[in-house]
Amino acid sequence: MSLKTLPLLFINLGGEMMYILDQRLRAQNIPTEKSKKVLNDIVATMFNKRFMEELFKPQTLYSKKAMRTVFDRLAHASIMRLNAASMDKLYDLMTMAFKYQVSLALRPKDILLITLNHMDTMRSYVEDSAGVRSQVEHVYRMLAETYASLSQGEFQLIRQTLLNFFQDMHIRVSIFLKDKVQNNNGRFVLKIGGTLPYGTESPGLIRSFDASGKSRNIAFAPGANYTVSGREGSFDQRGDRITKLGCNMYSSSRPVETSGPSISKSVMQGSDMDTSNPDPLAKAHLDLLSRLIGANVTKNEFRLNLFKDDKEEDEAASIQPIEVAESQVVNIDASKGGKTSELAKIMGEMSVGDKGGGGGDDSDLLDLMDS
Amino acid sequence: MFKKDKPITLKGSTSSLCNNLAAYVIADKSQLNYAVVHKSVINIACASADGTSVVGRQLICKEPSASQGLPFVIQAKWVNLPARTIFVLTSQRGIQVGSEAGAILVFDIPSKGTSVNLLDTLQKHSASICDLASEGDTLVSADELGSIIVWKLGGSSLSVVVNIRGSGWPCNSVALWNDVIVGGFASGHLRVFSATSGAIGAEVTAHARTINAVDIAKDSGVVLSVSDDTYLRIWQLKAMNVPQIEYRHGECLADLQLVGGQFVDGQGKALCVTGYDSNEINFFVNQH
Numbered sequence: 105m106s107l108k109t110l111p112l113l114f115i116n117l118g119g120e121m122m123y124i125l126d127q128r129l130r131a132q133n134i135p136t137e138k139s140k141k142v143l144n145d146i147v148a149t150m151f152n153k154r155f156m157e158e159l160f161k162p163q164t165l166y167s168k169k170a171m172r173t174v175f176d177r178l179a180h181a182s183i184m185r186l187n188a189a190s191m192d193k194l195y196d197l198m199t200m201a202f203k204y205q206v207s208l209a210l211r212p213k214d215i216l217l218i219t220l221n222h223m224d225t226m227r228s229y230v231e232d233s234a235g236v237r238s239q240v241e242h243v244y245r246m247l248a249e250t251y252a253s254l255s256q257g258e259f260q261l262i263r264q265t266l267l268n269f270f271q272d273m274h275i276r277v278s279i280f281l282k283d284k285v286q287n288n289n290g291r292f293v294l295k296i297g298g299t300l301p302y303g304t305e306s307p308g309l310i311r312s313f314d315a316s317g318k319s320r321n322i323a324f325a326p327g328a329n330y331t332v333s334g335r336e337g338s339f340d341q342r343g344d345r346i347t348k349l350g351c352n353m354y355s356s357s358r359p360v361e362t363s364g365p366s367i368s369k370s371v372m373q374g375s376d377m378d379t380s381n382p383d384p385l386a387k388a389h390l391d392l393l394s395r396l397i398g399a400n401v402t403k404n405e406f407r408l409n410l411f412k413d414d415k416e417e418d419e420a421a422s423i424q425p426i427e428v429a430e431s432q433v434v435n436i437d438a439s440k441g442g443k444t445s446e447l448a449k450i451m452g453e454m455s456v457g458d459k460g461g462g463g464g465d466d467s468d469l470l471d472l473m474d475s
Numbered sequence: 476m477f478k479k480d481k482p483i484t485l486k487g488s489t490s491s492l493c494n495n496l497a498a499y500v501i502a503d504k505s506q507l508n509y510a511v512v513h514k515s516v517i518n519i520a521c522a523s524a525d526g527t528s529v530v531g532r533q534l535i536c537k538e539p540s541a542s543q544g545l546p547f548v549i550q551a552k553w554v555n556l557p558a559r560t561i562f563v564l565t566s567q568r569g570i571q572v573g574s575e576a577g578a579i580l581v582f583d584i585p586s587k588g589t590s591v592n593l594l595d596t597l598q599k600h601s602a603s604i605c606d607l608a609s610e611g612d613t614l615v616s617a618d619e620l621g622s623i624i625v626w627k628l629g630g631s632s633l634s635v636v637v638n639i640r641g642s643g644w645p646c647n648s649v650a651l652w653n654d655v656i657v658g659g660f661a662s663g664h665l666r667v668f669s670a671t672s673g674a675i676g677a678e679v680t681a682h683a684r685t686i687n688a689v690d691i692a693k694d695s696g697v698v699l700s701v702s703d704d705t706y707l708r709i710w711q712l713k714a715m716n717v718p719q720i721e722y723r724h725g726e727c728l729a730d731l732q733l734v735g736g737q738f739v740d741g742q743g744k745a746l747c748v749t750g751y752d753s754n755e756i757n758f759f760v761n762q763h
Contacts (some may be wrong), residue, residue: 105547105549207732211661211684211685255619255643256645256661257602257605257618257619257620257645257661258619260647263491264492267490267491267751267752268490268491268492268514271488271490271491271514271752272488274752287730291752292730293730294731294732296683296704296706296727300663301662301683301684305662305664306680306683307681307682308680309679309680310677310679310721310722311677311678311679312719313674313676313678313717315674324722327727328683330683
C-alpha cells in the first residue's frame with residue numbers, strides 16, 4: 105500500500121466538503137461576509153503550512169474513524185456549526201463523491217488532476233485573501249514536488265490504496281442516482297466504451313510479429329466504441345485539467361439534496377479491523393489541528409443545516425441505521441469539546457484549545473496559525 | 476460459448492489488488508479452493524467439484540506488535556511444489572516473495588515442517604515486482620515499469636536468461652506456458668513473448684483499462700485476461716517458433732472492475748473472476 109496517499113485523500117475530501125458547504129451557505133442565505141469568512145477560515149486551517157508538512161510525510165492512511173474526526177474538527181474551524189446529523193450527511197456525501205472520482209478515473213495518474221480540480225476551486229474561494237492564497241499556492245508546489253514525477257505504477261498503488269479505503273461503502277447519493285451514475289445498490293455505473301486513458305490505444309487489434317520482426321495486423325471486435333484521448337491534462341498551477349472529475353458538481357440548479365433522507369446507507373458489515381486501534385500519527389495530527397483551530401469561537405456563530413429544515417434534521421438524527429459499520433463513528437459537536445469517551449480515545453490528551461486565548465475576532469484564527 | 480454459472484459468495488468483499496483471486500484444485504479429493512484478499516483478511520472458500528457444498532473460512536493476518544493496526548495482505552497464492560503445496564501470503568510487513576525494492580527472494584521449502592529459509596535474493600529489477608510465474612526450471616518476473624526477466628534454475632541458483640525492457644506501464648500479471656510468456660499491462664495491452672529468445676510474438680490492444688490478471692490453461696494454452704474495463708477476454712495461444720495469439724471471446728460483467736481471474740480446469744473450459752468491492756466469485760463455463 106502506498107505511503108503517499110494521505111495528502112491526496114485529505115485534499116480531495118476537503119475539496120468536496122468545501123463544495124457542499126459553499127452551496128449550502130448560499131442556499132441558506134447566509135450573508136456573503138459570513139460565508140466568505142467560513143470558507144476562508146476552513147481553507148486556511150486545512151492548508152496550514154505545518155499541518156501540510158506533517159501530512160505529506162510518508163505514512164499509512166488514517167483509520168476511517170480518525171479521518172472522520174479530522175473533518176469534524178475542520179468543519180468547525182470557523183464560526184459555522186453543524187449538528188451531528190448534518191455532519192454525518194456532509195461526510196457521507198464527501199466520501200462517496202471522492203470514491204466516485206477514484207473509481208471512474210481513466211488512469212491512476214488522473215487522481216492528481218482530480219486533486220488539482222479541487223485545488224483550483226478552493227483557490228478561487230480565497231482569491232481576495234493574500235495570506236491564505238499563498239498557503240494554497242504552497243500546497244500546489246508540494247503536490248507538484250511529491251507527485252508530478254511518480255511512475256504509473258506508483259499511482260496505481262495510490263489508487264488501490266484509496267479504493268481499499270472506500271471498500272464496502274455503498275451509500276446512495278441522490279445526485280448520483282438522479283444522474284444515473286449510481287445504481288440502487290450503491291455501486292457506481294461503469295459505462296463501457298467512451299474516452300480511453302491518456303497514452304493508451306483502442307482495444308481491438310492484434311499485432312502479430314514473425315521471426316524477422318515484421319508485423320501483420322488482425323482486428324477483433326472489442327464490444328464497444330472507444331475514443332483515443334488526445335491531450336493530457338495540465339499539472340501546472342493553472343491549466344486545463346481535461347477531466348471534469350473533481351470539479352464542483354453542485355450549483356443552484358443542482359443543489360445538495362436536502363429533502364428527505366437523500367442518503368441511504370447499506371454498508372456491508374466488513375471486517376474493518378483498521379479501526380481497532382487509534383493510530384498515533386492521526387492523533388498527533390488531530391492534536392496539531394485542534395491547536396491551530398484554537399479556542400471555540402463563540403461570537404457570531406451560526407448553524408448550517410444539510411437538511412431542508414430543522415424538523416427533517418431531527419428526523420434524520422433519530423434514524424439509527426441498522427448494521428452499519430459507520431454507526432460506530434462518534435458524532436462530535438466540536439463546540440462542546442471532546443466529551444465522549446470514544447472521542448477521547450482518539451484524541452488522547454488533546455486539549456480543545458487554549459480557552460483564554462481566542463475570542464471571536466476575525467483575525468484570531470490567522471494569528472493563531474502564524475504563532 | 477461461455478455461460479455464467481452459479482457464483483460463490485464470500486464472507487467479505489474483494490480488495491483492489493492485481494491478481495486478487497487464487498484457485499487451487501485438488502483433483503483426487505474433488506475439491507476446489509479459492510482465496511481472495513479483503514484488506515488484512517483472506518476469504519477462503521472450499522467447494523466440492525459438483526458445487527453442492529461450499530465452506531467459507533477467514534484467515535486473519537495478525538502481528539504480535541499490533542500497535543499500528545493490521546497489515547494489509549498484498550497477495551495470496553497457492554504454490555505447487557514437487558513435495559507439497561503451500562499457501563503463501565505476502566503482506567505489508569511480512570514475507571515478500573517479490574519485493575517493493577525490486578528484489579526476488581528465494582526460499583528453501585522443506586518437504587515437511589516449517590523451517591523455511593531465505594536462500595537467495597535476486598536483485599535485477601529496478602522497480603517493484605508485480606508478479607511471478609514459473610514452469611519447470613524457468614521463472615518469469617515482471618515489474619512496475621513493465622520489464623520482464625526470465626530466469627533459469629541451474630544447480631541451486633537462478634540466472635538471467637532474457638531481459639525484456641518495459642515501456643513504463645506496469646506489467647501487473649504474467650503467465651508462462653510451453654515457453655510462451657503472456658504479460659498483462661496497465662495500459663490494457665497483452666504482450667506475448669518467447670521465453671527462450673525474449674522475441675515478441677504479438678502485441679494486443681486487449682482492454683480499455685488496466686489489465687489486473689492473466690492466466691493460461693495449462694493443457695490447452697487458452698488465455699484469460701481480466702480488466703478494470705469490466706471485461707474478461709479469452710484468447711488462444713499458438714506455441715510456434717515465434718508464439719502467436721488469437722482472440723476467442725469476451726464477456727462484460729456490468730459495473731464490476733475485475734481484479735482477479737483464473738481457470739478452474741486444465742483445458743480452460745471453466746473459469747472464475749473477482750471484482751473490486753464485490754463479495755462474489757463469478758464463474759463461467761464453456762458449453763462445448
